Amino acid sequence: MDQSPSRPIPGADVVEGNAWAKLTSGDHALIEAARRLITERYAENRHHIAAAVRGGSGRIYTGLHLDTYVGRASVCAEAVALGQALTAGETSIEAIVSVRHPRPREQHRDCKVVSPCGICREMLTDFAAGCAVILAEPDTQAGAAPESSGGERLKRVAVASLLPEKYRRRP
Numbered sequence: 001m002d003q004s005p006s007r008p009i010p011g012a013d014v015v016e017g018n019a020w021a022k023l024t025s026g027d028h029a030l031i032e033a034a035r036r037l038i039t040e041r042y043a044e045n046r047h048h049i050a051a052a053v054r055g056g057s058g059r060i061y062t063g064l065h066l067d068t069y070v071g072r073a074s075v076c077a078e079a080v081a082l083g084q085a086l087t088a089g090e091t092s093i094e095a096i097v098s099v100r101h102p103r104p105r106e107q108h109r110d111c112k113v114v115s116p117c118g119i120c121r122e123m124l125t126d127f128a129a130g131c132a133v134i135l136a137e138p139d140t141q142a143g144a145a146p147e148s149s150g151g152e153r154l155k156r157v158a159v160a161s162l163l164p165e166k167y168r169r170r171p
């Protein structure tokens, strides 16, 4: 199996083409940081997702999703990671990725890249408008058929493309 540093996730693939921008080695490091955090800190009904953000300085910041007993009080991992970066003084955000750990009942045991939710898309377009978001092709995300669980096809997109016609206050 290919274990070179540029491909830290076994089975991961990079899609090239008009709609899919190629991942950088820094993107792979970002994915690995999120994957490492959720692997270490996964707790059923507490932490299922980790996010990693790369600031303009090149530093990486991570955050865990906080799954609360009352669901609407939960906080996404992206918010925690972004808050870490901004608290540390970052004035721009280059990229973000979120990785989900499987629950015990799920057949596959891979930590997979997942999309930011709608609330996080709002937050990211407010606080990290120029950043790239690393995504997996939909049919390779968590919950996909078992035959596709061995690998992910990854891409990076501009965060603005994930929230077209974003709400703006009119003067």
Ligand SMILES: [Zn+2]
Residues within 6 Å of the ligand: 076, 077, 078, 116, 117, 118, 119, 120, 121
């Ligand atoms: Zn979210």
